[in-house]
Amino acid sequence: MADVTFTVDGKKLTAPAGTLLIDACRKAGIEIPAFCYYPGLSLQAACRMCVVRLEKVPKLQTACTTPVAEGMVVTTESDEIKQSRKAILELLLGNHPLDCPVCDAGGECELQDMTFKYGAAESKYVEIKQHREEQQWSPVVFFDRPRCILCYRCVRVCGEGMDVWALGVQNRGVSSVISPNGEDHLDCEECGMCIDICPVGALTSGTYRYKTRPWEMNHVATVCTHCGDGCKTTLGVRSVDDGSEIIRGDNRDKSGMNGDFLCIKGRYAFDFTTREDRITKPLVRQPNGQLAEVSWEQALEHAGMKLREIRDTRGGSAIGVIGSTRTTNEEAYLLQKFARTVLNTNNIDHHRTADYASFAAALQGKAGRTASLRDFLTAPAILLLGNDATEQHPALAWNIRSNVRQNRARLYVANHADIKLHRQAKSFLQIPQDGYAALVQYLAGNEAGFDGTEISAAFREALRKEESLVIAFGSEFRGRDIQSLVDFGLGLPNVKFAALGDYANSRGAADMGLMPDLLPGYVPLAAAKHFGEEYPSLPSAPGLDMLQMFDAAEAGNLGALYVVGSNPVERYGIDPTALKNTFLIVQDMFMTETAAVADVIFPAANLYEKSGTVTNTYGDLQLAKKAADKAGVRTDFELIVRLADKMGADPKKLVPFGRGVRADMGQTRGAQSGEADRHAVWLAANNLEPKLSPFDPFAVFDEIQRLVPSYNVSRFELLGGQDKQTRSDLVQIELDPARRDLVLPANDTLFTSGTLGRYSRMLHSVMESRTTKPAETAAD
Amino acid sequence: MPRLVSHPDEVKIISRRFGQGAAEIDRYIELDGYKAAQAAIEKGPEWIIAEMKASGLRGRGGAGFPTGMKWSFVPKQSEKPKYVLVNGDESEPGTCKDHLIFLHDPHAVIEGTLIAGLAIGAKMGFIYLRGEYRYLLKIMEKAVADAYAKGFLGKNIFGSGIDFEVVTQTGAGAYEVGEESALMESLEGKRGVPRIKPPFPAVVGLYGGPTVINNAETIATAPHILLMGGEAYAKVGTERNGGTRLFGISGHVERPGVYELPMGFNLKRAIYEVAGGIPGGKKLKAVVPGGSSTPVLLPEEIDVGLDFDQMAKAGTMLGSGGVVVIDESVCMVEFALRTIKFYQHESCGWCIPCREGTDWLKKSITRLHAGGAVDKDIDNIRYLAENMMGRTFCPLGDAAAMPTIGFVKKFRHEFEEHLNGKGCPYEHQREAVLV
Amino acid sequence: MSTPATTIFSPALAARFDKLVTLYPVRRSALVPMLLYSQDEVGYISDAVVEEIAVRIGITPLDVRNVLSYYSMLRTKPVGKYNVQVCTNISCMLKDGYGILDHCKQRLGIGHKEVTPDGLFSLEEVECIGACCWAPAVQINYDFYDDLTPEKMDKVLEDYRAGRGKETL
Ligand code: SF4
Ligand code: SF4
Ligand code: SF4
Ligand code: FES
Numbered sequence A: 001m002a003d004v005t006f007t008v009d010g011k012k013l014t015a016p017a018g019t020l021l022i023d024a025c026r027k028a029g030i031e032i033p034a035f036c037y038y039p040g041l042s043l044q045a046a047c048r049m050c051v052v053r054l055e056k057v058p059k060l061q062t063a064c065t066t067p068v069a070e071g072m073v074v075t076t077e078s079d080e081i082k083q084s085r086k087a088i089l090e091l092l093l094g095n096h097p098l099d100c101p102v103c104d105a106g107g108e109c110e111l112q113d114m115t116f117k118y119g120a121a122e123s124k125y126v127e128i129k130q131h132r133e134e135q136q137w138s139p140v141v142f143f144d145r146p147r148c149i150l151c152y153r154c155v156r157v158c159g160e161g162m163d164v165w166a167l168g169v170q171n172r173g174v175s176s177v178i179s180p181n182g183e184d185h186l187d188c189e190e191c192g193m194c195i196d197i198c199p200v201g202a203l204t205s206g207t208y209r210y211k212t213r214p215w216e217m218n219h220v221a222t223v224c225t226h227c228g229d230g231c232k233t234t235l236g237v238r239s240v241d242d243g244s245e246i247i248r249g250d251n252r253d254k255s256g257m258n259g260d261f262l263c264i265k266g267r268y269a270f271d272f273t274t275r276e277d278r279i280t281k282p283l284v285r286q287p288n289g290q291l292a293e294v295s296w297e298q299a300l301e302h303a304g305m306k307l308r309e310i311r312d313t314r315g316g317s318a319i320g321v322i323g324s325t326r327t328t329n330e331e332a333y334l335l336q337k338f339a340r341t342v343l344n345t346n347n348i349d350h351h352r353t354a355d356y357a358s359f360a361a362a363l364q365g366k367a368g369r370t371a372s373l374r375d376f377l378t379a380p381a382i383l384l385l386g387n388d389a390t391e392q393h394p395a396l397a398w399n400i401r402s403n404v405r406q407n408r409a410r411l412y413v414a415n416h417a418d419i420k421l422h423r424q425a426k427s428f429l430q431i432p433q434d435g436y437a438a439l440v441q442y443l444a445g446n447e448a449g450f451d452g453t454e455i456s457a458a459f460r461e462a463l464r465k466e467e468s469l470v471i472a473f474g475s476e477f478r479g480r481d482i483q484s485l486v487d488f489g490l491g492l493p494n495v496k497f498a499a500l501g502d503y504a505n506s507r508g509a510a511d512m513g514l515m516p517d518l519l520p521g522y523v524p525l526a527a528a529k530h531f532g533e534e535y536p537s538l539p540s541a542p543g544l545d546m547l548q549m550f551d552a553a554e555a556g557n558l559g560a561l562y563v564v565g566s567n568p569v570e571r572y573g574i575d576p577t578a579l580k581n582t583f584l585i586v587q588d589m590f591m592t593e594t595a596a597v598a599d600v601i602f603p604a605a606n607l608y609e610k611s612g613t614v615t616n617t618y619g620d621l622q623l624a625k626k627a628a629d630k631a632g633v634r635t636d637f638e639l640i641v642r643l644a645d646k647m648g649a650d651p652k653k654l655v656p657f658g659r660g661v662r663a664d665m666g667q668t669r670g671a672q673s674g675e676a677d678r679h680a681v682w683l684a685a686n687n688l689e690p691k692l693s694p695f696d697p698f699a700v701f702d703e704i705q706r707l708v709p710s711y712n713v714s715r716f717e718l719l720g721g722q723d724k725q726t727r728s729d730l731v732q733i734e735l736d737p738a739r740r741d742l743v744l745p746a747n748d749t750l751f752t753s754g755t756l757g758r759y760s761r762m763l764h765s766v767m768e769s770r771t772t773k774p775a776e777t778a779a780d
Numbered sequence B: 001m002p003r004l005v006s007h008p009d010e011v012k013i014i015s016r017r018f019g020q021g022a023a024e025i026d027r028y029i030e031l032d033g034y035k036a037a038q039a040a041i042e043k044g045p046e047w048i049i050a051e052m053k054a055s056g057l058r059g060r061g062g063a064g065f066p067t068g069m070k071w072s073f074v075p076k077q078s079e080k081p082k083y084v085l086v087n088g089d090e091s092e093p094g095t096c097k098d099h100l101i102f103l104h105d106p107h108a109v110i111e112g113t114l115i116a117g118l119a120i121g122a123k124m125g126f127i128y129l130r131g132e133y134r135y136l137l138k139i140m141e142k143a144v145a146d147a148y149a150k151g152f153l154g155k156n157i158f159g160s161g162i163d164f165e166v167v168t169q170t171g172a173g174a175y176e177v178g179e180e181s182a183l184m185e186s187l188e189g190k191r192g193v194p195r196i197k198p199p200f201p202a203v204v205g206l207y208g209g210p211t212v213i214n215n216a217e218t219i220a221t222a223p224h225i226l227l228m229g230g231e232a233y234a235k236v237g238t239e240r241n242g243g244t245r246l247f248g249i250s251g252h253v254e255r256p257g258v259y260e261l262p263m264g265f266n267l268k269r270a271i272y273e274v275a276g277g278i279p280g281g282k283k284l285k286a287v288v289p290g291g292s293s294t295p296v297l298l299p300e301e302i303d304v305g306l307d308f309d310q311m312a313k314a315g316t317m318l319g320s321g322g323v324v325v326i327d328e329s330v331c332m333v334e335f336a337l338r339t340i341k342f343y344q345h346e347s348c349g350w351c352i353p354c355r356e357g358t359d360w361l362k363k364s365i366t367r368l369h370a371g372g373a374v375d376k377d378i379d380n381i382r383y384l385a386e387n388m389m390g391r392t393f394c395p396l397g398d399a400a401a402m403p404t405i406g407f408v409k410k411f412r413h414e415f416e417e418h419l420n421g422k423g424c425p426y427e428h429q430r431e432a433v434l435v
Numbered sequence C: 001m002s003t004p005a006t007t008i009f010s011p012a013l014a015a016r017f018d019k020l021v022t023l024y025p026v027r028r029s030a031l032v033p034m035l036l037y038s039q040d041e042v043g044y045i046s047d048a049v050v051e052e053i054a055v056r057i058g059i060t061p062l063d064v065r066n067v068l069s070y071y072s073m074l075r076t077k078p079v080g081k082y083n084v085q086v087c088t089n090i091s092c093m094l095k096d097g098y099g100i101l102d103h104c105k106q107r108l109g110i111g112h113k114e115v116t117p118d119g120l121f122s123l124e125e126v127e128c129i130g131a132c133c134w135a136p137a138v139q140i141n142y143d144f145y146d147d148l149t150p151e152k153m154d155k156v157l158e159d160y161r162a163g164r165g166k167e168t169l
């Protein structure tokens, strides 16, 4: 819309006509107080805090409902306005418990802040306050009614934002109260958005309540470890005896692709980090068959010696390596490099949840064709094929819903089930479970094999008219089907694609070459010339894939198996006795089914306890930062390096540290610390930071950026916490048409998260409390 | 059965058919019923609106917006269907005029709805009565059914090729639903919480379509205006205040009742002559002139004409036409308390100043009435009410604050008599039970 | 959004509801009347009423509760067969509405929002019922009684006790 010019507090401003005054002011740095207004949610005009004076209008007006208009003259602060706001606060405080000293929101409460600003602390009312007991509505959500100021943010975010509609307002007048859908409890997605958005301490979370004061926490911005969406989250951590523990997760600053959204897993399911049954000492199986705690030195020595012995006697092909979908890119990269250059084997794989290799092949050479998670927030049209995003990609579902709501984006959904996003869809097509390939053919104009109906014809028609479309497809699509889908899409004017895979770094695991036939960047083994310098002794024959490794083990042909952050025994239903003749090393947090049969177990750190980068399923690369700490555990990165060292390899070859410039880092403490930090940031941003330790992930990141061109993004922005899209056109891939399809979708729900989810008591208690339990997941 | 009253000073236009059996459609037709509607069909929307404008009729709900103007605001072309909505959610304490219209002249409401529909090009009208008026709903339902049977409603009305449907229903107990946008919410099956304005109903109203919403009395007046001519109607009243109005005079008068008086009729005469003055030789203490939300007048202030402009000049409002007369035996603090209790009970609770403000006013005045207040509490009550004025989401906040300010201003001495443990000096002090 | 297979309502009321939802441009418009009529038949709005109305209209039970709790005539607990609602608002107060209320309390032996042990009467102090010019006024269920005195009130109560009271539904 055309811009209009108007005056606020004497300043001339311009904004597109129709912009809300409150937004226009905020943009210009003029803060207008608000309780009920929340960007992106429907307008309420209920709190009356945002009142301003418009010239020639008799009454004060609410800035949150007034669109700017040409020539408008506005006053946002005056005695009259101040008084009006002060009176509102006095009224609120009149019935507010003022238990700030014990309130969770104390210190970050909007009511406190405003009371401070408007000096409304004097109590004009001597009547007795209504006391009411706090209620627990779910394992996650607690409600303290007297603290509620009825801004209706929670009701709206749950309804409009989440499309759950679990909260309502009941009664009227001063008896009005926020009510959950189950009368005394909630039946909902347990996302905690309502708690997050509450400006006061009326809604509080089960994980955080009464645990700490906001100012006692450190806040670390990092990436969620659960699903493939890669939500940015700010973890609140505090020191405890054995490290530092996470007590809160949110994204209040809306810094990532997820805005302020987090699902239950990102927001609450970090409690696995502090479980008492976490492994914190290395364990080695004794001659009596029992696992016993040993020192790090002994464990590493033992494992290194065994690996070396098997490599040297039986050759690298007798060793297998299984990587993780939740370690960092640097760790995944390092693990395959370790396998290929130290263990001399291409027997490396991971639990594949999407066919990223076929996707990369289909898009090679095509620039700008991958959709970021951000694109779903702005695309004018979206096609979702397969996948139940509400359950499996909650942030994607959030972005789609927001886009439909705010920008009227057109959503097309084709699925074998009646998924919840149907409600946002302009067109919905239900197809047979095995009908996805035929559907793509049909969309491309090939009628055979698809039972066309009027609905499907209209669906196709509308889709073809779209001038700019984002296509997201689930793991229903593999191999050639992905190729045909991409071929179809490329026939439309302006299409981007996203392949939906399940875990925090599923995409990174594939990108980083945790595969027997493909090197980092999907480079086929045969085309690995440019890897020569870093991979001097690269075996040229493709290795064994996941299932072949277990077959080999069963046949007695696998001398050793090194499993990092994965639980294949359970995931793939492997009979553990198949591994009885295989020397098994496991790095994990818990005694998983796989760890239980290991010969050596190294206690590992999780994503919240390390730094590095991760790539979400859309190819958005992000920085993960170490937030928590647990005594006794080590990062997978460090463990791989140490193991290599024990095997007699040169860590410097594995991790190119010790390069970069020499720099005087100056003081890092005291008065000059800021100076030194700025210096370090500059160096890091320009790829000049000295990497002084073999455990520095950024030393490996240098190498990744060198060898995997699609990862060559701006470091400055990446380190600054921004997400950077990796590029699809820069991969070189040639897939063997006979390549096996090993994709095993995780089928996680909102409340499960693979093996990791099993160790979250929070997720368990939520599932138990639900009146209707979600269907059992197929593979967990 | 509510008692009908009569007085020679009355000018009976809208109450013309009261007590004549006009609830029966044939009788209504005998008494010139549905003639206006047929004229409206013949002469078309422009004519209707011109007559309505000429009549000087102003909304009888209380706000006094010129009706003809309101109808003319509805856009001629609209993608969404247009609607007529009749506000029969009569709930302002002191007001019972629409009660009589529904009882004695239901077809006038139907005919008026039809006329409004013809004026704006709507095909559907809703008549919404307050929930307590169930027996009146029955009367309305029968009248609507009779009108359908005669072909006055439904498809091809009066053989004109025009369709018009009417649906009647009641609310379920909520004063706030009398606010026009809250009424639309209620009719859409929601909580009776007002909507943000703009957009105004004439542009985006019921079901998102352009909507004319009028008070039942306003609507029932329309047929009379078309019959007698807008100008003739206007002449009955004063300048800018056309016609007559139903005034309900209640409280301490000899002959309480609903009287139809020309606009601008003198309030003092209405009380002393029309309604027969104060019974029992008592002295007049105060008059609440237009329903409980209008600021109180002192005996020396009542020599004033009952129209929108003169009442505004007198520092109060014409409101809903409910004149409540209070004699000297009444404790004005108790009266103020009963008034604020009502608004506290009826606040929809949407916005902070109204929800919390009415509650604190009620609590403070309750305490004061019982003797538990000190001098600064009176200032606090006034401070609170003044800080609600003009700051709330809808006019209910003002409706609660305005009379309160009036009572404190004009009867401060009575408030003071209650202070410091003294309590109410009037004998009939009672426990407040409404919650 | 459907007609439920089994209904808790009488066939007549169920049929009425089937029709009611079609009268308006949107089904939900029938919500407030449906709640009232269910209450008339069932005596109050029970959980079962909430559930069935939600199904009939195609909204959640939470939606139904949000709405029903807003309106003061709708109740979620039973009252007496005859619910005596005494207005004490300003016009009635001036004409001794509180006296009528006290009188009823005494006669019925119950207070505000209470029910007589035999379940015949309940008592409620209410806001203005739109009968101000005929104050003091009382409503028993949906029927109005005005210009009351304690004596007239006794007569009205007596009629109801004897089963002679008006019963507009
Ligand atoms: S936790 Fe999420 S789904 Fe549940 S009530 Fe709150 S916002 Fe709604
Ligand atoms: S619980 Fe919090 S977010 Fe919800 S209405 Fe109350 S104050 Fe607002
Ligand atoms: S949507 Fe995925 S990435 Fe985001 S918080 Fe939930 S599990 Fe974590
Ligand atoms: S922010 Fe505008 S009224 Fe609440």
Ligand code: FES
Pocket (backbone or CB within 6 Å): B093, B094, B095, C087, C088, C089, C090, C091, C092, C093, C127, C128, C129, C130, C131, C132, C135, C137
């Ligand atoms: S005040 Fe009692 S009926 Fe109006």
